[in-house]
Amino acid sequence: MIIATYIQGGQGNLSGEIVCSISIGFPDNEEQQKIAHCLSSLDEVIGLESHKLDALKNLKKGLMQQLFPQDVA
Numbered sequence: 001m002i003i004a005t006y007i008q009g010g011q012g013n014l015s016g017e018i019v020c021s022i023s024i025g026f027p028d029n030e031e032q033q034k035i036a037h038c039l040s041s042l043d044e045v046i047g048l049e050s051h052k053l054d055a056l057k058n059l060k061k062g063l064m065q066q067l068f069p070q071d072v073a
Contacts, residue, residue, distance in 0.1 A: 027035065 026032075
């Protein structure tokens with residue numbers, strides 16, 4: 001939209017006046033809260049899955065050590 005509306009010709013140029021005149025819509029507060037809640041929930045899921053992954057890595061490490069024991073001389 002910006003390119004089609006404001007930048008025409010061989011070399012386009014955006015002036016400060018054009019940039020200031022561009023309207024950007026934002027969701028209302030209720031919608032922002034819903035988005036924030038959704039993202040927080042995803043962060044929580046990612047954290048839990050990260051802990052599961054760490055536990056599985058530790059389990060694998062332990063199993064590998066049992067599978068290939070090292071002789072301590």
